[in-house]
Amino acid sequence: MTEPHASQPHAPRAASRVRASALSGRGWLNTGGEQLSLESLRGKIVVLDFWTFCCINCLHVLDELRPLEEEFSDVLVTVGVHSPKFEHEADPDALAAAVERYEIAHPVLDDPELATWQAYAARAWPTLVVVDPEGNIAAHLSGEGHVAGLRSLVQELVAEHEAAGTLHRGSGPYVPPEPVARDVRFPGKAISLAGRGSRPGTFLVADTGHHRLVEVDADLSSVVRAIGGGDPAEASGAQAELAFPTPAVRGHADGGPEQALFSEPNGMTLLPTEIAARVGYDVVVADTVNHRLRGLELATGRVRTLAGNGVQALIDSERAKRPAAVEPGPLPGDPTSLALSSPWDLVWDETAGHVVIAMAGTHQIHAYDPVAEELSLLAGTGLEGLTDGPAAEAWFAQTSGLSVDGDGAVWAADSETSALRRITADDHGVRVETAVGAGLFDFGHVDGPAEQARLQHPLGVAALPDGSVLIADTYNGAVRRHVPAGVDAAGRERPAQVQTLAQGLAEPSDVLVEIDADGAATSIVVVETNAHRLTRLAVPEEYLTVDEGARQTQRPRTPVVAGEHELRIGFAAPAGQKLDDRWGDPTQVKVSASPESLLLEGAGTSTGLLRRLRLNPEVAEGVLHVTARAAACDGEAGQPIPDHAACHLYQQDWGIPVTVHAEDAAPEQAARHLDLDLRGIH
Structure with missing residues (x-):
């Protein structure tokens, strides 16, 4: 996983002619069943994109490559080489779902044993290798932000090989899968509308795969209304889905529910009624791939842009001049003029009076004050990893879930370190500590004392009134519960514990708790992303005890x-x-x-x-x-x-x-x- 950096003006050619290695793996997706080889792609410029679907930087590269693939569709073939980091990512069904979810319109090689990864000496996700029409490596690039350089290199290769007669124009080997109609498609997050929706008991769901929001009834399945998604027949300046036809359009537009457009929205948070009355909208939405925050007025369904200029944030020049310096605090300028990077989840912090933002793309925590219309950096250096301490020194890793507890602490699901983090503020400033997790390459499914427990790429959290925290343990297909240290019934001190509440879920990415009038939890609502649904679970009287072992990322x-x-x-x-x-x-x-x-x-x-x-x-x-x-x-x-x-x-x-x-x-x-x-x- 890498941090975004500035686009390079040119991707330099390899200094010597090196023959590209063969492509080997378990099988292929998006080829109609055909097994591809580099020999079958002779005459085309081939971009090998080494990726893994957990990685935000890899998802950024997928979006960067789309216009390049369209511009050079008759000479360029992108081949995604999926080399997994996590154990769950080696599941072929999970990979197929990810290819559909992210609308990948090029062939994908399933490389679960990292054979092709090793053959090309890849050391980081993402890595791009350019192969010329004669089968030689032209460039080897790590990280994201290379699209400008790639465009120059492709133009150079086209001119060179067209003159030599070694360039073959025509369609590539991509074969789109059969479309599947669904009411919701890969939902990402959900919130209760707390009686402020179209009718009592409704939920607002980020229908991420349809690039829209939907309000669903208390039964969790009946769609009351949709907001955004547009009409593909009337798409103007927006990208209609071609690989997976659905009643949705990807893009950015403000306006009413029929005019508004999103691009893979995820987290949402409901503002207090008094704040909503002052600012004119009720819900703040993390419009992830648009790199924006949006505001939704529930009564009318109107959507407006609150922050983000649509450009993915790079490290600003002042930080570039001083690589070690990070200064949390307000960011100067109109929030709509600032660049964000894949905001993934949001939560309203009543104590601080602002919306907390999990800025997954830069591994940081930001905040947005809707009244002052001010964006701030709250914590995180921008480096990816697991480091606790003061806000200016803390490292996060693709934070993707947030919740605030009764004491005002923010709990965060740090997905790439398979960690549960806690962010607190007092007179001495903001501090970060780790409740569960060991590092970027450590994961598993282990219950017991929190310091020994293991998660696998969690995406959601929900703080409960009793001080415990529910975790959507996404790649373990489970809902887990972190119980803080305390005293047991016999008066003995009890260390913090992790328990498993439910298993067998299809990539749960968010978890909510329904509370009755007495403040007691009555049920758990889970967003099952890969099952395309919300699921209601009973609060278990007894907890499972699971120990499927701790793991480390397996690479050569x-x-x-x-x-x-x-x-x-x-x-x-x-x-x-x-x-x-x-x-x-x-x-x-x-x-x-x-x-x-x-x-x-x-x-x-x-x-x-x-x-x-x-x-x-x-x-x-x-x-x-x-x-x-x-x-x-x-x-x-x-x-x-x-x-x-x-x-x-x-x-x-x-x-x-x-x-x-x-x-x-x-x-x-x-x-x-x-x-x-x-x-x-x-």
Whole structure:
């Protein structure tokens, strides 16, 4: 998983001709049953997109590639190589659902054993490899934001191979699946309208796959009304769904329920009635792929844009100049002029008087004040990982679910670290702590003491009146409950616990609790995304105890020699840019390990792209976690950087599984140094 960075003006060609490796995996999707090979694609420019469907950066790349695929439809073939991070993602049915959900209109290779991933030396999601019409690798790119460079490279390859007679124009191998009609399609989130809907007991559902909102009756299935989605026959400036025909249009437009358009909306929050009366709308919506917040007036169904300019947020120039600096607080400017990045969930914080935003795309927590019309950064450096502490130092990882408890603490489902986090504020500021979770590559389904419990990519949370928290444990197909530390009936201290309430659900992405007049929980409402429905569960009298084991992401391990080890990270600023050294060294590396004992020396954060590590010979295997950053600004080599020059922060995160060998017993291929490329270009 990587953080967004600025688009590069050109994707450099590979320095030497390297033959592309064969594509091998379990099978193919979107080909009508045909098994593809690179040989069958000779004459086409092929973009191999190594992705995994949990990864927000991979989803960004899917959206970045769509216009490129359309522009060069007769010469370019994108092949998605799905190389899973989580155990659940290796399920072929889950992959097929993800391909449908994200409207992927190109062939997809199912690579559950990461055979093709390893053949192309991919080290991070997403990775893009460009193969020319003769089957040679033309470029190798990591991360997102490469579309401008890719366009230039494709144009260059088209001209070169058309002149040589090696370019074949015509349709590609994509075969769309048969459409399926559904009332709701891949719903993402839901909220109770608390008596403020069209009739008592209704819920507002983010009908994510239909790019709209729907109000459903208390039976959880009868659609009362739809808001957004438009009419495909009248789509103007919007993208009608072609691969999966439905009564919906993807786009951005404000207006009444028939005119409004969304793009994969997710989280929503209901404002207090007095706040709604002041601002003129009742519900704030996370319009995820539009990178916007929208406001919905329930009485009329009218939709307006509250924040976001529709451009995916990149790290701003001030942060690029000072890679280590993060300053939570108000963001200057009209919120509708600011760039956001995949807002995924929202919750109203009564104590603070603002909407809390899970900004999944930049791994941060933001806030929006509807009365002041002000957007703020609440917590998070923008680095992806699991680090607690003050707001300015905390790391998040694709936060996708939020809830506020009775004490005003915000609970967050941090999906990529399979973690439950807690955000609190007092006179000393905002702090972040982890209740459940171990790191980016640790997951599982384990109940028991919270410090030992494991989740798998949770997307939703709901704080209960008794202080416990329900978790939509998405990739485990379960609803879990975190119970805080306390005292049992015998007066003994009890540590925080995690329990399983329900299993066998189809990617539950949100969970709500229905409360009676006495404040007691009467039932649990679950958004089952891959079952295309909301499900009501009884509150169980007894809880399951589950231990299906803890896991770590399984990727091919790199053999390394114990002892002194050199980490070298390459970076060259793109053409027309230069390293920004006005405030000192503009590069930075953070290194950590799982387990921590793997690293005897070399952990921590420092400037520079060279680090000396000392690996522990007593630890047989583990994962090295590396994050590298470099800041560059527009300017010419040898010249001062102009005032107000556009600046860019390049960042890449790697998790590298290793096996450690003693010097006298190391295999021949064991590495004594590790070379990484920040821009990921060979």
